[in-house]
Amino acid sequence: MKGIFPVDKFSELQTPFYYYDTKLLRETLATVKREIGKFDNYCVHYAVKANANHKILSIIREAGLGTDCVSGGEIQASIKAGVPANKIVFAGVGKADWEINLGLKYDIFCFNVESIPELEVINELAAAQGKIANVAFRINPNVGAHTHANITTGLAENKFGISMEEMDHVIDIALQLPNIKFIGIHFHIGSQILDMGDFVALCNRVNELQERLYKRQIIVDHVNVGGGLGIDYEHPNRQAIPDFAAYFAVFAQHLKLRPKQTLHFELGRSITGQCGSLISKVLYVKQGANKQFAILDAGMTDLIRPALYQAYHKMENITSEELIETYDVVGPICESSDVFGKAIDLNKVRRGDLIALRSAGAYGEIMASSYNCREIPKGYTTEDLI
Ligand code: LLP
16 A cells, blocks of 8 residues: 555556545545535536546445436436436537437436527427426526636636526527426536635526526526536645535525525536546656656546646656656657646656556546557456455
8 A cells, every 4th residue: 555545456457547546435425415415405416527437426326416417328327327317417518319318218307408409309309209308498607717718618608508698588488398397597617616706606696597587487496506616636635525515505605595496516526536546657767858757658548637628637656665856747649748747756766666647536537538549548446456
């Protein structure tokens, strides 16, 4: 064991691979459960897009969470993990007919609808199946989140959602469609949000919107505020479990729910992010003109976040206690963006050492690709290695 890692067990496994600390995942889920348990009308749907590994999904289902899906594949993964269909929400700006049909077949809890043409197609397909589809409208609140431009979604310029102005018109249409039941409103402003003020701004927008609906004597049953709570990538051990108490408190304090309304959350990163690490082997240590490179067998195909979002993942040499040296840590892919970090301090690195890239449990394994004909890394949990 070095730190949280069963390093002795790792020697039998082919690198690179993802390792999931299921004790931490269970503790994280227990914290979420405890915190939402303080309110009788809060409900969390885990955002499957963050990590759809079957073992991870099964643990999340055991904890009683529902899921937030953005594709037919994610609905299937949820059902396979035993998630009850009445806890599944289905979002996404471009739902294909087969995906809508799948949701209808299972009688999922709700479709988060993003446009009028989509609403009309859902109505048609529901009619063909003799069903009524529950829908919530995803409203674009035009609230900026202080996060990377590629992962902010709640601004008017983004492709997501229906504008506040358009909403009345969309509701008029929905109320006329026979196979549609309008049950809620949905929002999501972005991801990796650490400034609680952004969520306060969202609450204020939701309150405004609810006032407008109320003037039309509409009180929806469900309000869904999406996900977005961030994690501490710099210090994965310091606060391994995000401050869910503070997060839910923002909504308890600032959101004016009407009696009997249920509040839904779609948390992804904050649930699985810290429990996963990408474990990789050092292939070579190469001396450059004025620096040294640690060349890993993992690359951007295994963990794309640094290349795509300039994201930082803390790195540790989990097989060395030697004095610290500084390295540029890179992968083997033929792309100059295949760099995990520059000027990274690590215990002296030698060929064959194992490097852990931390906080990779969300948007890690699931975003892996087979570019360069590489294999998709496997994922192992603590239980797999006992
Ligand atoms: N709900 C909706 C409608 C979303 O679009 C997302 C994430 C979530 C919930 C979950 O957000 P979370 O709680 O995980 O922040 N690949 C990027 C993140 C993309 C997030 C997309 N939407 C990354 O690696 O940072």
